[in-house]
Amino acid sequence: MFNEYLLSFILILISLYGLCTSKNIIKSIVCLNILEISIILFFLRIFDVSGGSAPILPNELSSMVDPLPQALVITAIVIGASVTALALMLSIKVFHHYGTLDWKELLEREG
Amino acid sequence: MNINILLQLLLILIAVFIISSKDNLKIVISYSVFSLIAACLYFLYKAPDVALAEIAVGSAIVPLILILSISKQREFIVLNRLEDSFLEASDERSGIGYEILSEFCKYYGLKLKIYKKLPGKANGIFSHRNIDLIVEKHHLSRRYLFKGKESSILMYKLEKLAAPYEDIKVIKLEEGETDEQ
Numbered sequence: 001m002f003n004e005y006l007l008s009f010i011l012i013l014i015s016l017y018g019l020c021t022s023k024n025i026i027k028s029i030v031c032l033n034i035l036e037i038s039i040i041l042f043f044l045r046i047f048d049v050s051g052g053s054a055p056i057l058p059n060e061l062s063s064m065v066d067p068l069p070q071a072l073v074i075t076a077i078v079i080g081a082s083v084t085a086l087a088l089m090l091s092i093k094v095f096h097h098y099g100t101l102d103w104k105e106l107l108e109r110e111g
Numbered sequence: 112m113n114i115n116i117l118l119q120l121l122l123i124l125i126a127v128f129i130i131s132s133k134d135n136l137k138i139v140i141s142y143s144v145f146s147l148i149a150a151c152l153y154f155l156y157k158a159p160d161v162a163l164a165e166i167a168v169g170s171a172i173v174p175l176i177l178i179l180s181i182s183k184q185r186e187f188i189v190l191n192r193l194e195d196s197f198l199e200a201s202d203e204r205s206g207i208g209y210e211i212l213s214e215f216c217k218y219y220g221l222k223l224k225i226y227k228k229l230p231g232k233a234n235g236i237f238s239h240r241n242i243d244l245i246v247e248k249h250h251l252s253r254r255y256l257f258k259g260k261e262s263s264i265l266m267y268k269l270e271k272l273a274a275p276y277e278d279i280k281v282i283k284l285e286e287g288e289t290d291e292q
Contacts, residue, residue, distance in 0.1 A: 007119035011126055018130040026135050026181065030142050033173060034126055037149045037165075041119075044156040054157040065157040074164045081168045088180040095184045096241040099263030109264065 004045055011038035025091045025101045029084060036080045040073050118152050139177045146170040187212075187221040187265070190245045197255060198225055198246060207276070208246065208255060215272055219265070244269075249280075257281045 015038055018031035047069045055067035095101050098109055125145045129138050146169030153162040189212060191198045197208040209225075216223040226242075243265065245258040257273065259266040261283040270281040 004113075004115055004119060007116065007123065011119070011123055014123065014126045014130065018126075022130070024133075024135070026177070027129070027138055030129060030138050030177070033142065033169075034129065034145065037146060037169065038122075038126075040161070041122075041149060041152060041156075044153060044158050044161065048156045052157060054159050056159075070158045070161050073158070073161050077161070077164050077168050081173055084173055085176055088176055092180055092183050092241070096188075096243060097260065097262055099243070099260075099265035101184065105264060109262065 005042070008038055008042040008045060012042065023102050023104055025094065025103065028103075029087045029091070032087070033080065033084060036076065040076060043069060043073060115152065115155055118148055118155075122148055122152075135181050136178070139174050139181070142177070143170045143174045146173070185220065185222050186241075187216050187223050187244070188242050189223065189225045190242050191225050191227055192245060192247045193255075194248075197248075200225075208279070211273060211276070211279075212244075215269055219268070254278050254280050258284055261285045 012035060015031050015035040019028055019035065022028050022031060047066050049063070049065050052063045052065045055064050055070070091101065094106070098106055100106060100109075122145060125141055125148070129141050129145070132138055132141070146165060150162045150165040150170065153159075153165055189198070195206075197206040198212070199206050200209050200213075212225075213223055215221075243259060243263065247256045247258065248254070249256055255278055257269065257279060259269070259281070266281065266283050270283075273279045273281055
């Protein structure tokens with residue numbers, strides 16, 4: 001009943017819920033990071049072979065995990081970190097311009 | 112029970128804690144723990160290179176920049192253009208303006224930073240530096256002028272707080288409005 005696919009899908013849903021309902025901008029950014037990590041978990045679980053070995057010079061090629069998705073995922077991690085840095089810079093600008101970091105107050109200010 | 116499923120359940124618990132938490136620093140620290148456990152899971156999925164990148168980036172660099180930006184956001188930067196000791200802070204008698212501003216910052220959980228003179232017009236400084244408030248003295252009416260941005264909610268709160276003081280006037284500058292001084 002406790003499937004690993006199901007659990008990482010639940011994690012994706014939790015982070016989407018947090019992204020939609022959080023009032024604080026910092027919390028939204030952290031929820032974006034959690035969403036990224038849970039999608040990576042889901043992705044790596046798909047390409048995992050039970051009883052296989054890590055893709056580091058194996059004895060027989062048939063038991064090796066495919067290294068291509070892992071190479072793609074490393075790029076995704078680095079891009080996620082830079083997206084976080086950009087979002088935080090924008091949030092500092094928003095705080096000094098509007099004086100608040102609350103989504104609700106920001107929307108009220110904008111009318 | 113499989114150890115992968117155990118770690119996944121732990122991740123779900125930490126995610127629920129992050130979403131229900133209100134303190135920014137608690138969120139950052141639990142995010143660091145979250146990404147460490149995720150790195151363990153990557154290792155169990157036979158991706159040790161991804162686990163290494165996740166430990167370096169996810170649990171060290173991202174919390175570091177989060178903490179840096181939180182400490183930058185909680186600042187209230189004031190530019191002091193006065194000659195007298197209205198905004199001076201000392202041990203025995205600090206100025207009235209300093210007391211008002213420090214009380215204001217304490218109430219809203221901000222960190223007060225007062226800088227001395229910088230050249231340039233108010234408008235240019237507002238757009239180039241993250242200055243929240245400029246304090247000046249009007250040369251005719253001898254009143255203290257608190258100049259801030261019209262868009263900021265903090266200015267409305269400061270206006271309410273400074274209402275009982277006779278010699279303080281809060282002016283809210285619009286975006287792009289030039290400061291005649």
